[in-house]
Amino acid sequence: MNSTPAPFDIRMEEYWVPADQEAAEPFAYVISPDRWWRIMGTMPEGASLSGRFNYDGRPLPAISFDSGLMQDANGVVFREDSLVLLYRPDQHWPWMPHPQQTLNTQNSSTDRLGRIDIDGLRAGEYCFGWRKSAVGITERDPAPIAFTIMPNPASDFVTVRAAEHAQGVIELYDNRGRLARWEPVNGLGVQVQVTGLKRGAYHLRFAAPAGNSSAIGKVVVE
Secondary structure (H helix, E strand, C coil): CCCCCCCCEEEEEEEECCCCCCCCCCCCEECCCCCCEEEEEECCCCCCCCEEEHHHHHCCCCCCCCCCCCCCCEECCCCHHHHEEEEEEECCCCECCCCCCEEEEECCCCCCCEHHHHHCCCCCEEEEEEECCCCCCCCCCCCCCCCCEEEECEEEEEEEEEEEEEEEEEECCCCCCCEEEEEEEEEEEEECCCCCCCCEEEEEEECCCCCCCEEEEEEEEE
């Protein structure tokens, strides 16, 4: 926990069963057949949490937790540097990469032992996966989605509305290019809390599951 304006309860459960296989970017990831996590709790506005997820895919059945995941898949060779932490708010959403993660392979990039650190830990579900394709398979190349922002200026939250169904992450960056807030979106809109942010101009972007992103616009926080 980095900071919080008030005490709160948080609970983490680990499930030793395969994670659901639906990802926002079809066919791009191998999703863990070994385990996944659920984090529960009502986190107060302004809380800042980080998390650490350790992985172990060494071929030693007595201690290995993720050996099922770390296998070649359909002719694609597994690489440890392709590991990602996937996130979804709940079971009604597809898996997508957590937007604030750092892979740490520790002593070796080939021993299948390390961790993924994240900022912006929040309630929801998490699992490991690895990217087997640089490009996912979609029915068509998506055209840019038009968004509107309101209110602007904002002091509590900003509502981002899409002209059509949008699936991905709405990201809010400060003027130094640092990710200040993010919210997953799977529909026509989402609210991004700006309470606790310093006054000034921020930039909103939409990040699609495939990794491409587009600018939405500028919002002023009062």
